[in-house]
Structures are given as C-alpha cells and as structure tokens.
Amino acid sequence: MIRTTDQLIDRIAGDLVWRRRELTDMRALVQESSSQLRCRVVIRAAVALLYAHWEGFVKSTSSFYLEFVASHRIPYRKLAPNFVGLSLRSKYFELGASEKISSGNLLADFFCTSLDAQSRVPYKNVVDTKSNLSSKVLLDILAAPGLDHSQFETRLRFIDSSLVSPRNHIAHGEDLSLKVAEYLELHDDVIALIELFRNEVENSSVLRRFERAAV
Structure with missing residues (x-):
C-alpha cells in the first residue's frame, strides 16, 4: 500500500524510468536508421511505442495516486x-x-x-483508458482523482491529432509516414506531456488536494 508522498513519488519514478529508457533507445534507432525504408518502419514502431507509454503511464500513475488516497482512510x-x-x-x-x-x-x-x-476509496481497476486515450477519455480520467485539467487544455488537440490518430492508423495497418524531424518533435512533446501528468499527480499529493476544502 502506498501510504506516504515519498512512497508515491518513488513508485511513479520507478514506473517512469524504464519507459524513458525504452523511448530513448527508440529515439536513437530513428536517428540511426540509414535506409529510407528502415527509417519509415522504425518511425511507425516508435509512434506506437510513444502512445503505449503515454497510455500506460497515465493509467499506472493515476492508480498509484488513488491507492495513496485510499490508504489515508x-x-x-x-x-x-x-x-x-x-x-x-x-x-x-x-x-x-x-x-x-x-x-x-x-x-x-x-x-x-x-x-x-x-x-474506502476504490483504486483497483478504476482507471480505464479504453485502449484509446483520446482527449475526451483523458479529461474523464483527470476528473476521477480531481486533477487540474486546465494544465492540459492547450494540449488536447495535440493528443487527438498528433498522437492518438497516428497511433490508430498504425494499429489498424494503415499507411502513415513521418519525417525524422517530425517524429523527434512528437517524441519530445509526448515526454513533456508525461512529465506534466507526473507533476500534477505529485503536486496534488503534496498539497493534499484529496481533502475537502474547509468551508
């Protein structure tokens, strides 16, 4: 059971470290791909992995936070x-x-x-990304643990058009081509999005936003 803010931060950090390693390695593969065909294939795989880690991080981190709140009873x-x-x-x-x-x-x-x-706050199997973490689904997930959605409002269109849509095209076996520079920009934007979600959860725990404001 996650009982302290330090434990929560450590769990989030532990979940993020292996994700970043994989994404960093994939980024390097994109940059090192020599032939045009190989580069195209690697970028398609990289976009799918980017989305997978974004969805996975949101789900795991949200669940960690719910577990943390539940432990306070x-x-x-x-x-x-x-x-x-x-x-x-x-x-x-x-x-x-x-x-x-x-x-x-x-x-x-x-x-x-x-x-x-x-x-008795439920925390197991509560967060449902619906295997398609669109902006609409994200806003619903943010509402469950009471996270500040205003931090994400300027990124909602990016999530749908630049991340979820390309991932869906790839998952459905459809054609999608991105230039190396376009992928690198996407990679950096998704990492920034992950960090934003991480900061929001950690700030909520430190500031004890899970408590009802005094009237």
Missing part, C-alpha cells in the same frame, strides 16, 4: 467530492447487480450514516 465528510463520487460509483455497481427496490437502501444508508466513517 479519511472520513467521507473530509474527503474531496470527487473521491466520494468514486466510492458512490462502486456502490452503484453493487446496486446494478440487484433488481430489488430495497437495494437502494445501500445508498440511503451511506448518505444517512456513513459520512463520518473511514472512507
């Missing part, structure tokens, strides 16, 4: 609303398994008696 009343929402969402799934009208008592009981109880 803060009473629901003192927890930021988005985390209460995650808990309610899991209860809705429980209700979905039953057609009995009385099953609604689960939610009623929560509102009436559980606000002062220690929270």
